[in-house]
Amino acid sequence: MLTQERRFTLSEIEDLNRLKLELIQLPPVDVGDYIADLPIDRRALTFRLLSKDQATAVFEYLEPDIREELIEALHDTQVCQIVEGMRPDDRAELFDELPAGVVKRLIRQLSPAERQATDLILGYSDGMAGRVMTTEYVQLREGLTVEEAIAKIRANDQDKETIYYAYVTDNNRKLVRVVSLRQLFFSLPTAYVRDIASDRVIKVRTEMPQEEVAMVMKRYDLLAVPVVDREDRLVGIVTIDDVMDILEEEATEDIQRMAGVASGDESSLSPPLEKLRNRLPWLLGVMGLYIGASSSISPFQNVIQKIPVLAVIMPLFSNTGGTVGIQAMTVTIRSIGVGEITPDDTLKVLKQELLAGLGTAVALGGTMILLALIWTKPEERWVALVAGAVMSTNTLVAVTLGTLLPIGFKRLNLDPALISGPLVTTMLDTIGFIMFLTLITISSSVFNVI
Numbered sequence: 001m002l003t004q005e006r007r008f009t010l011s012e013i014e015d016l017n018r019l020k021l022e023l024i025q026l027p028p029v030d031v032g033d034y035i036a037d038l039p040i041d042r043r044a045l046t047f048r049l050l051s052k053d054q055a056t057a058v059f060e061y062l063e064p065d066i067r068e069e070l071i072e073a074l075h076d077t078q079v080c081q082i083v084e085g086m087r088p089d090d091r092a093e094l095f096d097e098l099p100a101g102v103v104k105r106l107i108r109q110l111s112p113a114e115r116q117a118t119d120l121i122l123g124y125s126d127g128m129a130g131r132v133m134t135t136e137y138v139q140l141r142e143g144l145t146v147e148e149a150i151a152k153i154r155a156n157d158q159d160k161e162t163i164y165y166a167y168v169t170d171n172n173r174k175l176v177r178v179v180s181l182r183q184l185f186f187s188l189p190t191a192y193v194r195d196i197a198s199d200r201v202i203k204v205r206t207e208m209p210q211e212e213v214a215m216v217m218k219r220y221d222l223l224a225v226p227v228v229d230r231e232d233r234l235v236g237i238v239t240i241d242d243v244m245d246i247l248e249e250e251a252t253e254d255i256q257r258m259a260g261v262a263s264g265d266e267s268s269l270s271p272p273l274e275k276l277r278n279r280l281p282w283l284l285g286v287m288g289l290y291i292g293a294s295s296s297i298s299p300f301q302n303v304i305q306k307i308p309v310l311a312v313i314m315p316l317f318s319n320t321g322g323t324v325g326i327q328a329m330t331v332t333i334r335s336i337g338v339g340e341i342t343p344d345d346t347l348k349v350l351k352q353e354l355l356a357g358l359g360t361a362v363a364l365g366g367t368m369i370l371l372a373l374i375w376t377k378p379e380e381r382w383v384a385l386v387a388g389a390v391m392s393t394n395t396l397v398a399v400t401l402g403t404l405l406p407i408g409f410k411r412l413n414l415d416p417a418l419i420s421g422p423l424v425t426t427m428l429d430t431i432g433f434i435m436f437l438t439l440i441t442i443s444s445s446v447f448n449v450i
Helices: 005-012 017-022 029-036 041-049 052-059 064-073 076-085 086-095 100-109 112-122 146-156 180-184 210-220 238-258 272-295 298-306 310-337 343-375 382-411 422-444
Strands: 136-141 165-169 176-182 223-229 233-241
Touching: 005 017, 005 029, 029 041, 029 052, 052 076, 064 100, 076 100, 086 100, 086 112, 100 112, 112 233, 136 146, 146 165, 146 180, 165 180, 165 223, 165 233, 176 180, 176 223, 210 223, 210 238, 233 238, 238 310, 272 343, 272 422, 298 310, 298 422, 310 343, 310 382, 310 422, 343 382, 382 422
Parallel strands: 136 165
Antiparallel strands: 165 176, 223 233
């Protein structure tokens, strides 16, 4: 790990040859962190010190803006060598981040084989298995012996993304079996691959969403999963390192969207203008929603004027109802995201949440009654009963909305994380205010307050 002390030591080195020797000893990810922290005018100079293989490995760990900066600063030959040496899936991800003009220039400089692999991946929709797969995998024929298979792997497959699994295909490239490196090493050299390979192949389609691919690999504890097209032909594999990136990306996106950050991929170091574009539309939208919530109070101004303690009680509906709704929504979205539940489990999930919500409603309603009894005058104690009843009801409404909204979005094939916390909170505020003030108005006429 690149410690702060180590960063300082490297920054003090003025001899470029010595700095080069120091950087060689560091893992690529640490070299990437070091270069990212350098002043802009020193990044390209330091990057040029790296060997071809190390430069390619380090380049894959750099942020998109730094990659683009280096591409513009480095000579075309060096850029071509770096891009050529990247894994096809990493190269496709890079091209997604660069301007179209730069991408066209880089694609023209690739070798025919690497250009074909990149075009294949870029031909699939973003967020699908085909877009995150790599075309570098170990492929075997059924008729090979174990000895021949191992010799083939040693001779031709040392640069593949992973060799832990080898995929057996027929003459039409259809995936028929899979064999692990362990099985090959511990089988007789004269045994045939078709006899030791398993025909129970866990595979995914190119059109499968990347989060579902991650769930498949997690469920079956796979280091890699083969990707096939509509004709069952093997076109690539998704590896465990890709899945780690997918899970991080999906978790980040869900958390940020629930908080009202539009892009779902904002960083703490993102430019101020990008932060403004991501956040301001949601904030203005929420402000519009709150205007609606505030407007729902307008018809009851006379009631609030006659019973001033209502202004003290009402904020509790806003804070508590929104929190209960967000709790239920967060748990539901997480369960959908990891595949624990589907829309078919709606009634089962709602039952569990309502049972838990019932206990919560009793506790919060009782607390509201006690607080209202403390704040109200003796002749207004009836307000406490109304407040407690509304708090309990609003809690059950919050649990219901927090559960049904994400499941409803999933049933419509929309991302459940699109339901932001501010949206749910505002909805519950409006419901709580209208319910409370309506009952207060009705009750006040009974008690001759107005």
